Amino acid sequence: xxxxxxxxxxxxxxxxxxxxxxxxxxxxxxxxxxxxxxxxxxxxxxxxxxxxxxxxxxxxxxxxxxxxxxxxxxxxxxxxxxxxxxxxxxxxxxxxxxxxxxxxxxxxxxxxxxxxxxxxxxxxxxxxxxxxxxxxxxxxxxxxxxxxxxxxxxxxxxxxxxxxxxxxxxxxxxxxxxxxxxxxxxxxxxxxxxxxxxxxxxxxxx
Numbered sequence: 001x002x003x004x005x006x007x008x009x010x011x012x013x014x015x016x017x018x019x020x021x022x023x024x025x026x027x028x029x030x031x032x033x034x035x036x037x038x039x040x041x042x043x044x045x046x047x048x049x050x051x052x053x054x055x056x057x058x059x060x061x062x063x064x065x066x067x068x069x070x071x072x073x074x075x076x077x078x079x080x081x082x083x084x085x086x087x088x089x090x091x092x093x094x095x096x097x098x099x100x101x102x103x104x105x106x107x108x109x110x111x112x113x114x115x116x117x118x119x120x121x122x123x124x125x126x127x128x129x130x131x132x133x134x135x136x137x138x139x140x141x142x143x144x145x146x147x148x149x150x151x152x153x154x155x156x157x158x159x160x161x162x163x164x165x166x167x168x169x170x171x172x173x174x175x176x177x178x179x180x181x182x183x184x185x186x187x188x189x190x191x192x193x194x195x196x197x198x199x200x201x202x203x204x205x206x
Contacts, residue, residue, distance in 0.1 A: 057171065060073055071163075073180055
């Protein structure tokens with residue numbers, strides 16, 4: 001009887017030793033190289049793309065937001081009917097002004113209702129000496145296609161939301177590349193506040 005118990009005890013001890021030895025072995029895991037190859041593999045979005053919905057819409061890469069993933073804004077200059085401005089602005093503004101009572105030229109219908117006159121004039125954003133571009137408050141030129149940089153100087157909270165995707169409209173879809181409307185696509189820069197309007201209700205005339 002003692003021999004049987006001794007043999008059983010030795011068998012149990014051997015099984016426990018094997019179990020402990022197995023627990024001490026390194027767990028099986030994929031090689032680091034394989035993990036790296038998977039992380040850097042092409043097509044990280046499973047083949048999803050909004051390119052076919054964006055079409056040939058001209059776009060520019062948005063700059064000034066290094067903490068955001070790369071994204072693009074629709075270009076503005078193709079939508080400006082008389083761009084470049086120097087097609088008409090061939091001399092200083094003082095020489096282009098018409099006499100009192102004479103027929104008005106271009107921009108006669110533009111009324112600046114963006115900020116009080118003591119804060120903002122046309123020359124706040126437009127440079128009389130360089131009409132083909134905008135300018136910052138520090139007199140630095142800004143391309144019309146990057147006009148959001150001018151808006152962001154004062155509307156920094158909205159610009160931050162816009163860069164993060166919480167403000168404005170996206171073109172195409174949610175799959176990359178991310179292309180968004182620039183500020184002036186939705187807001188008239190001379191009168192940016194939207195008029196009060198009724199919410200749209202399907203099948204009902206306002």
